[in-house]
Structure formats: structure tokens, C-alpha cells
Amino acid sequence: MTVYLNGEYMPIGEARVPVLDRGFLLGDGVYEVIPVYARKPFRMAQHLARLQNSCDGIRLANPLDAARWTALIGDFIGRQDFADQNLYLQVTRGVAKRDHAFPQGAQPTVFMMANPLVTPTAEQFDAGVPAVTANDNRWQRCDIKSIALLANVLLRQVAVDAGATESVLLRDGYLTEGAASNIFAVKGGTILAPLRNHLMLPGITYDTVIELARAHGLPLEVREISEAEVRAADELWLTSSTKEILPITRLDGRPVGSGKAGPVARRMLALYQTLKETP
Numbered sequence: 586m587t588v589y590l591n592g593e594y595m596p597i598g599e600a601r602v603p604v605l606d607r608g609f610l611l612g613d614g615v616y617e618v619i620p621v622y623a624r625k626p627f628r629m630a631q632h633l634a635r636l637q638n639s640c641d642g643i644r645l646a647n648p649l650d651a652a653r654w655t656a657l658i659g660d661f662i663g664r665q666d667f668a669d670q671n672l673y674l675q676v677t678r679g680v681a682k683r684d685h686a687f688p689q690g691a692q693p694t695v696f697m698m699a700n701p702l703v704t705p706t707a708e709q710f711d712a713g714v715p716a717v718t719a720n721d722n723r724w725q726r727c728d729i730k731s732i733a734l735l736a737n738v739l740l741r742q743v744a745v746d747a748g749a750t751e752s753v754l755l756r757d758g759y760l761t762e763g764a765a766s767n768i769f770a771v772k773g774g775t776i777l778a779p780l781r782n783h784l785m786l787p788g789i790t791y792d793t794v795i796e797l798a799r800a801h802g803l804p805l806e807v808r809e810i811s812e813a814e815v816r817a818a819d820e821l822w823l824t825s826s827t828k829e830i831l832p833i834t835r836l837d838g839r840p841v842g843s844g845k846a847g848p849v850a851r852r853m854l855a856l857y858q859t860l861k862e863t864p
């Protein structure tokens with residue numbers, strides 16, 4: 586696998602960062618995951634805008650502007666020998682003597698890798714996945730796509746330890762998101778989406794689902810969603826760039842709605858697939 590590190594391409598086994606990199610020592614950096622279908626990045630402008638927001642959120646000067654990111658990513662995609670890619674990019678505050686305070690004059694570290702993009706199969710969509718609820722104990726800036734993911738790691742492991750795929754996070758009795766995804770509910774045919782605020786990552790897939798619902802006149806409410814509403818939902822979905830729209834069909838061991846993928850999820854996935862083909 587060819588990766589990109591600070592201006593150079595190299596096999597992944599040869600890519601090295603110094604141990605004083607602030608990403609390694611302090612988790613001081615931000616990242617993006619961009620899905621690439623048939624060598625075309627999906628919603629690249631939105632991902633780059635979110636990267637800029639993440640950089641602004643941690644007061645890090647983005648080392649590249651959107652045009653240069655676009656050119657670099659385009660070149661990088663062309664170097665991979667698979668067409669559907671899960672493109673990961675990361676920017677850290679660079680290498681400096683360890684100190685919490687920002688270093689003077691450090692160059693940001695820029696890293697990119699691509700793995701084959703494996704989206705859920707039709708069978709996996711139909712069956713859906715199990716999830717568990719967990720207490721969202723993360724910080725107050727979940728809108729920043731930070732590489733400091735320890736809380737997300739621990740919360741995701743809660744699901745894995747319970748034999749589930751994802752943790753549905755509740756903060757003060759309200760739905761925020763998943764450990765590595767956004768969460769939607771459906772009740773009586775209406776799609777319910779949690780408020781897009783600092784307590785969740787503004788998912789590009791989340792935004793796309795809302796855009797599609799509005800464009801196609803599907804009933805939608807973007808508002809606070811209580812734990813009781815989560816538990817009484819007809820459908821629950823998780824969304825992300827790699828999982829697309831994936832039904833949650835069991836929550837804390839109990840079936841969600843019919844216990845299978847619901848009709849609104851099916852409609853939304855069809856709209857999403859069409860958009861992927863004609864972005």
C-alpha cells in the first residue's frame with residue numbers, strides 16, 4: 586500500500602513519524618475519512634470544509650488550501666490499485682519538544698492512506714446490526730474530528746464486548762450519535778435527526794441524509810431526541826462514510842421495530858445510492 590507522508594509517497598511499511606510528533610504524544614491533530622467510489626471522492630468539498638472547521642477548532646493552520654488538497658487527493662487516489670477507497674487523512678501539530686503549549690514554528694505532519702472501501706452488502710443491510718446504549722462521557726467539542734479518540738475507542742469497545750456493532754450514545758437523556766457514526770430514528774414514518782451541535786460530529790453522511798430527505802419530501806424533524814424516543818423507534822439507523830446507511834435492528838438485546846431493515850431506511854439507501862452515482 587502506498588501512503589503519503591509530508592510530501593512523499595512510500596510503502597506503508599516505510600512510513601515513519603518521530604516519537605516527538607504531537608499526534609503520537611498528545612493526540613494533537615485532526616483527521617478525515619473520505620469515501621472514494623470508482624476513484625471519485627464523494628462529497629469532497631464537504632469533507633474539506635469539515636477539515637477546515639476541525640483545524641480552526643484546534644487552532645491549527647491548515648497546511649493546504651482546498652485546491653491543493655483536491656489536487657493531492659486526486660493524485661493519491663490514482664496511485665492505489667483499487668477503485669473503491671476508504672481514504673484516511675490526518676494532520677497533526679507536528680514534531681516538537683513535549684509541552685502542552687503550542688510549539689513555535691513546528692511544521693504540521695500530513696499523512697494519508699487508503700484502504701479498500703467495504704460497504705455493507707444487501708444482506709447485511711437487510712439484517713441490520715445490533716447496538717447497545719452507552720453514556721456519552723466525551724468532551725464538549727465532539728464537532729471537531731480529533732484524532733484523540735480514546736473516549737470513542739472505549740465506547741465502541743462497550744458495544745464489541747456486548748457482541749454488538751455500535752454504541753448509541755446518550756447524554757443527559759438525549760441521543761447524540763454513535764461511537765463512530767451518526768444515529769437517526771424513525772417514528773410513524775418521520776425521520777428524526779439529532780441537532781447538529783458541538784455534542785456530535787457533523788457527519789457528511791448525516792448532512793447528505795438530511796439533504797436527501799428534504800429534496801424528496803420525506804417527513805423529517807431535526808431536534809432533540811429523548812432516550813424514550815430512541816427506545817420506542819420504529820427504525821434506528823447508523824450512518825457514516827464507510828457504513829453508508831445501516832439499520833440498527835436490535836438495541837440492548839431487544840428488537841427495533843420489526844427487527845429487520847425498515848422501509849424508510851430502504852428508501853433512503855436507494856436515494857443515497859443514486860446520489861453516489863450522480864454526485
Ligand code: PDD
Binds near residue numbers: 791
Ligand atoms: N467516523 N460520528 C463519529 C464520532 C464518527 O467517528 C463518524 C465517522 C461519524 C460519521 O461521519 P461521516 O458521515 O462524515 O463519516 C459520526 C469515521 C468513518 C472514522 O472515524 O473512521
